[in-house]
């Protein structure tokens with residue numbers, strides 16, 4: 365099979381953009397990615413696009429040019445971007461295409477995500493009863509985890525404070541003001557133990573990545589970044605996932621553990637080889653748990669790692685160097701691709717003031733979404 | 746006390762002996778699910794039998810819903826001035842499964858994993874006939890204090 369390279373990256377800033385449709389933000393990201401690769405939309409042979417609330421992605425061909433390409437829409441909750449990337453990766457790897465693009469964009473209304481609950485019965489008793497909020501799952505999972513592994517409220521605040529510090533150094537980020545740990549701890553309690561500033565918000569933005577066969581990558585970029593693997597997994601029996609009216613008595617590994625193990629195996633590297641990581645941080649507890657679920661530490665070790673600053677930009681394993689979901693918000697279709705965009709910048713050595721100083725060679729991304737799906741990528745120079 | 750009506754007879758039955766949750770059990774592997782569904786999440790089989798679930802258990806994980814959920818779908822009080830936070834948790838029903846439900850307790854200091862809980866109902870709002878639309882919830886068993 366052919367290896368795959370990322371040769372062009374484009375982004376529309378995340379945040380709130382009155383008067384700019386989500387699809388327009390996606391189209392702007394596509395044009396920037398093509399420009400970065402030194403090509404035009406005419407050179408693109410296929411596209412996979414994801415958006416949850418900003419329209420069917422394939423409609424954007426009317427803005428970009430009607431070239432007749434294969435354009436497939438993907439939808440996978442918070443893992444939509446990861447799924448678009450997986451699809452594009454395999455379209456090239458299989459030999460079906462030489463060059464194509466993965467696109468994600470979105471534009472969500474203000475406030476918490478609207479619950480979407482199909483529990484099998486006719487009535488929406490689940491949402492009507494005041495259950496079915498994703499924020500409740502995040503609160504329960506980290507609350508349970510804190511008691512199991514001795515994670516403190518202070519650690520939750522450390523993660524959020526780091527996100528806003530990194531976001532302040534990212535011109536594409538939404539939240540660009542640093543907040544103190546105490547401000548974060550004292551903000552409104554939304555879903556115990558998680559406060560307002562420990563949660564990311566639905567937002568807007570777009571990202572596009574031009575990918576091609578590795579053997580032709582130097583035609584498009586002097587610094588191609590190689591996509592070593594892209595893995596997506598759904599949940600197995602016994603795992604603890606978002607919006608589940610019941611759980612099994614027995615425990616099984618969640619999809620993040622499965623996706624991570626498969627990705628390391630396929631890429632032929634281990635957690636100790638990763639120089640920079642972007643981990644799903646829909647709230648600060650998620651980043652903490654995902655550090656362990658992705659194999660970067662033992663459960664409970666995060667308490668000391670955060671206190672020591674191990675996951676800061678200058679630390680042993682920088683995590684969420686662009687501010688993550690906490691500082692960027694979460695336009696669902698674009699969020700997973702934002703992580704890859706950031707890792708490409710870091711591996712190119714082009715991340716500016718937030719460049720990790722360890723001369724990174726291998727980078728890792730992880731997304732998690734409803735109803736229990738994870739996507740992992742590993743990139744290298 | 747006004748007459749009560751279940752949020753959904755498919756998941757919650759109001760009986761003379763109290764509220765009962767309706768789930769299903771797999772005839773092939775014994776796995777329990779809630780609500781009832783046609784296939785087994787454990788063995789992939791499809792011989793599922795309707796069952797009434799146990800009404801007592803222990804608290805496995807919990808949080809507090811601190812802001813009013815969006816309405817629709819939520820049927821309870823969403824006014825910022827009068828909204829009261831409520832607990833949400835998973836309760837382990839021994840030998841069966843863990844059920845997610847509201848908790849009658851909303852004070853973090855009074856909730857503790859492992860505490861004994863029992864099934865009750867809580868009112869969400871009145872229907873057009875003045876009856877209470879109720880959903881299920883779990884309440885700490887008396888004498889249980891963390």
Ligand SMILES: [Zn+2]
Pocket residue numbers: 771772773774775776785786787788789790
């Ligand atoms: Zn079964």
